[in-house]
Amino acid sequence: xxxxxxxxxxxxxxKMNRKKKIRLITEYLLNKDAGDKNKMSGFLIKNGIKEEExxxxxxxxxxxxxxxxxxxxxxxxxxxxSKLEEYKSTLTQNEPRVYKLNILAEGLRHPAxxxxxxxxxxxxxxAGLAAFWYRSxxxxxxxxxxxxxxxxxxxxxxxxxxxxxPSPTDRLKAIxxxxxxxxxxxxxxxxxxxxxxxxxxVNVRLMAVEALYNYAENPKVRIGLIRSIVKQESxxxxxxxxxxxVMLQEKRSVSELKKLLEKxxxxxxxxxxxxxxxxxxx
Amino acid sequence: xxxxxxxxxxxxxLMLKVKSGDIDRLGLIFERYNKALYGYFxxxxxxxxxxxxxxxxxxxxxxxxxTRYRGDGNFSIWIYRIAHNIFIDYVKKKSKLExxxxxxxxxxxxxxxxxxxxxxxxxxxxxxxxxxLQLPDKxxxxxxxxxxxxxxxxEISQILGCSESAVKVRIFRALDELRxxxxxxxxx
Numbered sequence: 001x002x003x004x005x006x007x008x009x010x011x012x013x014x015k016m017n018r019k020k021k022i023r024l025i026t027e028y029l030l031n032k033d034a035g036d037k038n039k040m041s042g043f044l045i046k047n048g049i050k051e052e053e054x055x056x057x058x059x060x061x062x063x064x065x066x067x068x069x070x071x072x073x074x075x076x077x078x079x080x081x082s083k084l085e086e087y088k089s090t091l092t093q094n095e096p097r098v099y100k101l102n103i104l105a106e107g108l109r110h111p112a113x114x115x116x117x118x119x120x121x122x123x124x125x126x127a128g129l130a131a132f133w134y135r136s137x138x139x140x141x142x143x144x145x146x147x148x149x150x151x152x153x154x155x156x157x158x159x160x161x162x163x164x165x166p167s168p169t170d171r172l173k174a175i176x177x178x179x180x181x182x183x184x185x186x187x188x189x190x191x192x193x194x195x196x197x198x199x200x201x202v203n204v205r206l207m208a209v210e211a212l213y214n215y216a217e218n219p220k221v222r223i224g225l226i227r228s229i230v231k232q233e234s235x236x237x238x239x240x241x242x243x244x245x246v247m248l249q250e251k252r253s254v255s256e257l258k259k260l261l262e263k264x265x266x267x268x269x270x271x272x273x274x275x276x277x278x279x280x281x282x
Numbered sequence: 283x284x285x286x287x288x289x290x291x292x293x294x295x296l297m298l299k300v301k302s303g304d305i306d307r308l309g310l311i312f313e314r315y316n317k318a319l320y321g322y323f324x325x326x327x328x329x330x331x332x333x334x335x336x337x338x339x340x341x342x343x344x345x346x347x348x349t350r351y352r353g354d355g356n357f358s359i360w361i362y363r364i365a366h367n368i369f370i371d372y373v374k375k376k377s378k379l380e381x382x383x384x385x386x387x388x389x390x391x392x393x394x395x396x397x398x399x400x401x402x403x404x405x406x407x408x409x410x411x412x413x414x415l416q417l418p419d420k421x422x423x424x425x426x427x428x429x430x431x432x433x434x435x436x437e438i439s440q441i442l443g444c445s446e447s448a449v450k451v452r453i454f455r456a457l458d459e460l461r462x463x464x465x466x467x468x469x470x
Contacts, residue, residue, distance in 0.1 A: 022454040023447060029457070030428070060461050063410050064429050072320035076334045080312055080341060087345055088305050172309045179313065203306040206291065210310070240291055 025049065029061045077176060085169045116161060120154040155181055156188060163191055168201040175207045184215050193224040202234045209240045216248050229256040235267040242270075242277040254281050293357035301348045311361075312341060319365055325426040326369055328415055339368050358433065362441045366423070373419060406468075413464040421456035428453055 021044075028040040045051050127150060131143035155177055162174035175195070178188060189212075196208040215221045225244060232238050238260060245253040260266065261274050293314065299307040319340055323333035343364050351360070414422060427438050435446045442449070 019447075019451060023450040026450040026454045026457075030453075056461055056465075057457060060410075060457060060464065063406065064425065064460075067407060067410065067429070069317065069321050070324055072316055072337070073330070073334065076316065076320065076337060077312075079334070079338060080316070081309065083338065083342070084305065084308060084312075091303075091305070168306060169309075172306060176309070176313060201306075203304070203309070207310060207313075210313075236291065243291075 021047070021049065025054070025057065028054070029057055074180075078173070081169055081173050081176070085167070088169075116157050117154070120150070120157065123150055124154075152181060152183070156185070159188065160191055163195060168204055171195065171199065171201065171204045172207055175204065175211045178211050179214060184218075186220070189215065189218065189220055189224070193221075193228070196224070196228050197231050202237060205232070205234065205237050206240055209237065209244060213244050213247070216244075222248065222250060222252075226250060226253045226256055229253060230259050232260075235270045238267075238270050239273050242273055246277050246280050249281065251281050254278055257281075293361075294353045297344075297348075297351050297357060297360075298353045300344070301351045301353075305345070308341065308344065311344075315361060319361075322362075322365060322426055323369065325414065326419065326423055327372070332372070336365075336368055336372060340365050343368065356437060359437050359440050362427070362433070362437075366441050369423070409467050410464060413460055413467050416463050417456060417459055421452070421459060424449070424452050425456045425460065 024040070024044060028037060028044060031037055031040065041051075041054060044054060124147065127143065127147050131147070159174045159177040159181070162170045162177070165171060165174075175192070178184065178192060181188060184192075192208050192212050196205055196212065199205050199208070209225070212221050212225055216225075225241060225248075229238070229241050229245075232241060242257060244250075245257065257274050257278050261271060261278075266274075291310075293311060296307045296311050300311070316337055319337045320333050323336040324330065327333055327336070340361065344361070414425065417425070424438065424442070427433055427441065433441070435449045439446045439449045444452075
């Protein structure tokens with residue numbers, strides 16, 4: 001929730017009308033500063049607000065803040081990227097096309113992916129059958145863990161396959177999938193670094209920077225990001241990498257940033273950005 | 283809002299690229315906002331399928347009106363204003379009766395997902411979600427905006443088209459009604 005304005009603004013009168021009380025209670029509830037809150041609660045109670053009522057509001061606000069966020073289904077993402085691709089094609093072809101409904105329809109265009117998905121589906125069915133036979137709670141939990149792990153494997157496989165596709169939209173989808181993989185192994189990290197350094201599409205490279213940033217605790221990722229700095233030709237990716245280095249406070253990147261500065265064809269805006277990043281890192 | 287990635291390239295910069303024809307950049311905006319928008323619509327409609335469609339509608343509308351984007355304001359406000367308008371359009375199309383039906387359906391889903399575990403924390407969450415669903419649309423929306431998205435009063439007032447003081451009064455009234463409903467449900 002938003003934080004409120006300073007308390008001094010409200011210590012104005014002891015006789016408040018209802019609207020003013022309502023606004024003050026709301027300010028009190030949304031204020032995060034403990035000192036302000038103490039002063040405000042004292043003031044409100046002195047002006048006729050019941051302490052229990054204030055506590056109830058406080059408790060409710062805290063509970064609201066702690067409500068769990070629900071994850072959107074994967075097919076929503078697949079549908080979005082399909083529609084995006086359709087929109088792009090209408091820009092160039094000017095002819096109406098039917099929207100694909102889900103990632104399965106998208107995947108049907110790639111036989112290698114279908115084959116791998118079929119294997120994965122067989123594995124999942126077998127795992128499901130096995131779970132049926134093991135009814136004890138511990139065994140069931142193990143099966144669920146195993147299925148989750150296999151789902152993750154499937155995601156990884158799908159990601160790596162899509163990353164090899166010629167369409168940039170497919171490769172963007174691949175990186176999007178990588179964001180949902182909890183434990184990215186070396187294969188995923190290598191694929192992302194390879195994409196960052198070699199993909200011909202600047203948007204794909206930019207998204208790879210963001211995806212890799214999520215795994216920045218991995219030393220291999222950090223080194224990979226640093227080494228990639230001088231390899232980038234696109235100003236927007238150069239700026240993105242400089243930003244990431246500052247966010248990670250990665251002092252080892254200074255020499256690479258300086259090397260980039262020495263390039264003859266460096267964009268002026270990038271030059272300014274690099275200098276300020278180096279200053280922040282030294 | 284994705285704080286981690288927003289510093290890499292801002293939402294405004296991405297949207298200006300989309301405006302100039304670099305349509306793929308919308309993918310990055312989608313990555314940053316799809317979860318929050320889905321949560322926003324799910325809280326308002328109580329339906330997962332409709333929430334998915336409404337999120338898609340937000341991005342379709344962004345594409346449709348991309349050339350009108352000026353880039354001189356807060357992108358979050360802009361996208362939530364689109365989401366708010368899409369929800370208003372949705373409500374206009376659907377009858378109240380149908381909406382109530384959706385909410386009952388969602389309440390059952392919540393009840394199923396939380397029942398039987400004996401965990402009092404989860405029971406409290408379930409009761410609170412049910413209480414939220416019983417609020418009128420406008421009250422549910424203002425609590426959703428203030429709770430989930432870390433938007434300030436000024437930003438909420440710009441999304442909903444009302445004054446800051448009206449936002450504070452409306453948040454209080456929504457909380458007050460939620461408190462009473464929550465109490466009733468907890469005592470049942």
